[in-house]
Amino acid sequence: MVVGDKRRARLLIGVRLALLTVGAVVMIIPFAYMVATSFKQNTLVLQLPPQFIPHHPTTANYHEAWSSNQFGRYFVNSLMVAAATTVLAVLLSSMMAFAFARFQFPGRRLLFGLLLIGLMVPTMMLLIPQFLLARDIGALNSLWGLVFFYTAMNLALNTFLLRSFFQDIPRELEEAMVVDGAGPFARYRQLILPLSRPALATVAIFTFLASWDEFVWALTVINDPSRRTLPIAIALFQGQHSTSWGLVFAASLIAILPVLGIFITFQRQFVSGIASGALKG
């Protein structure tokens, strides 16, 4: 590299770092403020100028959030729904993706096109038809009903992502398995799934996050207070006339923990999934 190029490269790196820092600050400040507020007493929440490090930190908000409004139960409800949805959606979408990636069957393109259309319809538009369907099949006010619809909502995107990953797995490997006596299910289980761990981790995280965070559908179909999920519980902390922000933020931070745990567990595979084209498309 000649001298001029080196200087220009250094300048470019400096500009890049500055832009990234600005972006990171914009992303981090609200989160940092949320963490700070969750440790403040309620009377100090809206204090000006805002304090990022509370003078008298307290964990009272966390205690109150966890013990009030059956928060623990909602947490467990959410965990069950998100975990079941993740398992089901990843299992079904990986099977569908395998079929779309590797098998020739009549209507393959049409079916895949229909699946993609599902990605293009806004969730809000589906709310009423889905509600009518849920009513007809007895899926209202039920956690399994939530699992059923959350799974359906995640299938299209997951299948789309996994299909492109599966297509990149060398066909020769599958042919070798065919000659070795492996049927379609054995190939799916013993070749496609183990080789697609990064992609599976990626869609698992997406699915878990999507069902963990989902609010509108849960609010629409769940009436029984004991079957509420976390997003509804957090919303309940917001009163009509006043909101206890310390409580809301403490509850939100508790809600983040499982997502954080999942991300840390699958982080390596998630990143390599993105890097190796699990998300190409």
Add this chain to the structure above:
Amino acid sequence: MATIAFNEVTKQFDDGTIAVDSLTLDVKDGEFLILVGPSGCGKTTALRMVAGLEEITSGEIRIGDKVVNDLPPVERDIAMVFQNYALYPHMTVAENIGFPLKQQGVKKDEAKQRVQDAARLLSIEDLLHRKPRALSGGQRQRVAIGRALVRRPIAFLMDEPLSNLDAKLRVQMRAELISLHKRLGVTTIFVTHDQTEAMTLGDRVVVMNKGIVQQVDTPAQLYSHPANTFVAGFIGSPAMNFLRGRLEGGAVLVGSHRVELPDATRSAVSGRTGDVVVGVRPEDFLSANGDGIAAQVAFTESLGPETLVHFRSDALEVVERREQVEAGEEEQSAGSLGELFVARFGPTTTVAADQQVSLKISAERMLLFDATSGHALN
């Protein structure tokens, strides 16, 4: 072990391409048969049809007494070695080799023993716990072969298994394959585009071009008695020289040079006159004492045990063979240097570039082909 028979087998792809055209061929029990030809000649498709990875458009394939056209690969009792080894990257060497046994439901103890046996046979016992990514090309190839032979199949199918190895390792693996075949005696179909591999490995060699079998014969016969100009040009390195010639009485005129035909050739072409293609192997150009074909040496290549002498001669006229050009042979690149011919001399030759030499053609070994069809005449 088993015989494999192709009976009028044709494969036409959806886009209309005919990859294999009416292939009829019998592979003998325990035979090492080579399918060779340029890219796109249909050799791999033919192999994949035996494996059951490709459907047959028409005709019949038998393995042993059984017609296998509609049988899934697993029921054909064959094993295949792929060009890129196709080792399962997430499994250890032992798991790779043992995979077919697991699918067959072989008991764990027996499977373990058979994996050990295969590993011992291929000298890869120390590698059983490694993953494929931690193996060299040669080791991967051995594992792929191990996975094929652990099943004790009735036939091996090998799709260019040596093409990804470096030249030295390829020679070593060739020798190992020959020795393995001698020990096991399993019917083997081996696909390659490398004519050296074909000549050294096969009991018999099938030369294919554009989906059609050109000749099925032993390596020696293919070399000395090719059925047509395609086979003559494809087999042998450097390729055969093709010269324009004219049959006249008991001799052939090659340019201004007259070669008297030996009795056997004379009776083979009796009554024939007119244009022919004269095929001369590089080693069949011999030194003459001034009364031969005048030639000017363009350049020489010293290969150690032999020296290749590339020369031009106004007395000779080269015949362009369309199929040879299509085969993409390296020797054809010499065409860009003008009408170059090649002769093979001993290592001690003193012939050098720009030198004038006098050559003659070995009448006994010279081959004659029909100028229109390219079919061999002698």
